[in-house]
Amino acid sequence: MKDNEEPPSWEDVAREHARFLYTVAYRLTGDHDDAQDLVQEVLLRVRRGLATYQPGSMEGWLSRITTNAFLDEMRRRRRRPADALPADPERVLPRHPPADEALAAETLPADVQTALLGLPDDFRAAVVLCDVAGLSYQEIGEALDIPVGTVRSRIHRGRALLREALA
Amino acid sequence: MTMRRPGDHLDDELSGLLDGELSADETVAARTHLAGCAFCMAELAAIDRTRTLVRSLPAVDPPTSLLARAAAAPTDLDARPPARRAAVLASIVAAAAVLVVLLQWAPADRSVSPSLAGLVQAHATSVVNTDPADVAADQPPGVEAHVHIKGATGEAEFDVVPVVSRVPVAAKYTVTTAPGQPVADRPTIDVEVREQGVLAERIALDAETGVVLRRELYDVSGGVVRMALVERVRMTHTPAPTPAHRTAGGLVAAPSKLDGDYLRVGVYRRGRVVHMLFSDGLHALSVFAQAGALAASDLPGGGRLVRLGSKTGYHYDWPGGDVLLWESGGVVYTAVGDAPVEDVKAAAASMPQRSRLSIGERVRRRCRALAEAVTGG
Ligand SMILES: [Zn+2]
Numbered sequence A: 001m002k003d004n005e006e007p008p009s010w011e012d013v014a015r016e017h018a019r020f021l022y023t024v025a026y027r028l029t030g031d032h033d034d035a036q037d038l039v040q041e042v043l044l045r046v047r048r049g050l051a052t053y054q055p056g057s058m059e060g061w062l063s064r065i066t067t068n069a070f071l072d073e074m075r076r077r078r079r080r081p082a083d084a085l086p087a088d089p090e091r092v093l094p095r096h097p098p099a100d101e102a103l104a105a106e107t108l109p110a111d112v113q114t115a116l117l118g119l120p121d122d123f124r125a126a127v128v129l130c131d132v133a134g135l136s137y138q139e140i141g142e143a144l145d146i147p148v149g150t151v152r153s154r155i156h157r158g159r160a161l162l163r164e165a166l167a
Numbered sequence B: 001m002t003m004r005r006p007g008d009h010l011d012d013e014l015s016g017l018l019d020g021e022l023s024a025d026e027t028v029a030a031r032t033h034l035a036g037c038a039f040c041m042a043e044l045a046a047i048d049r050t051r052t053l054v055r056s057l058p059a060v061d062p063p064t065s066l067l068a069r070a071a072a073a074p075t076d077l078d079a080r081p082p083a084r085r086a087a088v089l090a091s092i093v094a095a096a097a098v099l100v101v102l103l104q105w106a107p108a109d110r111s112v113s114p115s116l117a118g119l120v121q122a123h124a125t126s127v128v129n130t131d132p133a134d135v136a137a138d139q140p141p142g143v144e145a146h147v148h149i150k151g152a153t154g155e156a157e158f159d160v161v162p163v164v165s166r167v168p169v170a171a172k173y174t175v176t177t178a179p180g181q182p183v184a185d186r187p188t189i190d191v192e193v194r195e196q197g198v199l200a201e202r203i204a205l206d207a208e209t210g211v212v213l214r215r216e217l218y219d220v221s222g223g224v225v226r227m228a229l230v231e232r233v234r235m236t237h238t239p240a241p242t243p244a245h246r247t248a249g250g251l252v253a254a255p256s257k258l259d260g261d262y263l264r265v266g267v268y269r270r271g272r273v274v275h276m277l278f279s280d281g282l283h284a285l286s287v288f289a290q291a292g293a294l295a296a297s298d299l300p301g302g303g304r305l306v307r308l309g310s311k312t313g314y315h316y317d318w319p320g321g322d323v324l325l326w327e328s329g330g331v332v333y334t335a336v337g338d339a340p341v342e343d344v345k346a347a348a349a350s351m352p353q354r355s356r357l358s359i360g361e362r363v364r365r366r367c368r369a370l371a372e373a374v375t376g377g
Helices: A010-029 A030-053 A057-077 A099-104 A109-117 A121-132 A137-144 A148-166 B013-018 B024-035 B036-054 B066-071 B084-105 B117-123 B341-349 B359-374
Strands: B143-153 B152-158 B172-182 B188-196 B198-206 B212-218 B224-239 B263-271 B273-279 B284-291 B304-308 B309-320 B321-328 B331-337
Touching: A010 A030, A010 A057, A010 B304, A030 A057, A030 B273, A057 A121, A057 B152, A099 B198, A109 A148, A121 A137, A121 B036, A121 B117, A137 A148, A148 B013, A148 B036, A148 B198, B013 B024, B024 B036, B024 B309, B066 B284, B117 B188, B117 B284, B117 B309, B117 B321, B117 B331, B172 B198, B224 B309, B284 B341, B304 B321, B321 B341, B331 B341
Parallel strands: none
Antiparallel strands: B143 B152, B143 B224, B172 B188, B188 B198, B198 B212, B212 B224, B263 B273, B273 B284, B284 B331, B304 B309, B309 B321, B321 B331
């Protein structure tokens, strides 16, 4: 077998894509411990899945694995209500600043992250895959197994909710 | 996708438009509606601000312990009853992974953190003149110009000595020309640039030399994204400089062409940096190459992750356009462009990648050879 026909080794994948993966994971979970667990899970899936990797977009493939691991984890948490995200939006969304402060206030990355966490999981996944991972609608549709029209709708609803939360 | 009656306001088409994900027909319909609807225009601006906030979120560095932990974790594969040889190989590969992680994060002599301001300066001051109306003489007189750029992210000023290029306007653009208003007391030709039928730019060219004297770039809703204006022009009465074609010293092969009809104009050596200058007839694109590994932790703040083909890089703004940064095969590349950002990304992604072995690949091969020696393979 020639070297250039080998699938990439998992440590190459880890080294080259750790920052990409971790950023997507952190934006999805909003928590360093959760992001580490998620990346750990993704790397395990990558190690098991490298044999099935087809040459193409490594980021697309990784994003699909990351999102699936994330959505699996969210489903698992929903079955355990104690771990569920707070249902009360006031607990996760930033409170609106008083009107006179609002004009001067700059939107900080932490505020955007908090607002992202306030989105329903499906909307958050679509927005993060589009605006953080930089995937096309087509790629997001394949990652989430939904039609492209639904991708557009979820991204737009997600952004509209973010806009309200950050207003 | 929902059916929409004419007269209804736009909905998720707004996000589709901002993401460049509408069909040509949908784009025309959305833009037609926007032109006559202040409500949707305000919605578009608000969604655009929100989208920009998410896209501006900084990249997040993983803790150094993370990959080592992942390397040590067993997989289903490793858990199989192992042949001795496979077990030794697995443990050595895991150790190699830790080594690779250390190599990546430890400060190394060959780590490179490009001086973005310096490279932007090198790009901006070698800006190429352009010739869509075939106005320039074969050997146009030299020009010194003082350019003032106002962009969404700030302003910048440069003294420029444009070099001559005869690069044809890329087929992706439709240009129409007409006599223009004088700029800096020079007669101009007004050039309207459309991409896929949409007004993308308006450019005022010096009628005698073809030098760009004013450039306005528009966003999808027709707003001015940035403007570059030549405030002073001085004719130097010496022929304009022609670009150099130095060899890149074996560091990289400078391609003759990049995606989007960018043709190579010149190759310069600036110390340890190779500067490859390209043009699509209307915009300049500089690709700088430096040997080394990208020291991502030393990069200035404000960079966003960006996908460039199969690579991940960083995206920064400069007042006159975009800066993209990525590493491939032991070479750090920095692209500086003044075209619409998607065009700059496509051209950067088409840079041929050097086929040198990565650190990880070299470590892996060495470990495999070691493992085979250990196990008598
Ligand atoms: Zn409307």
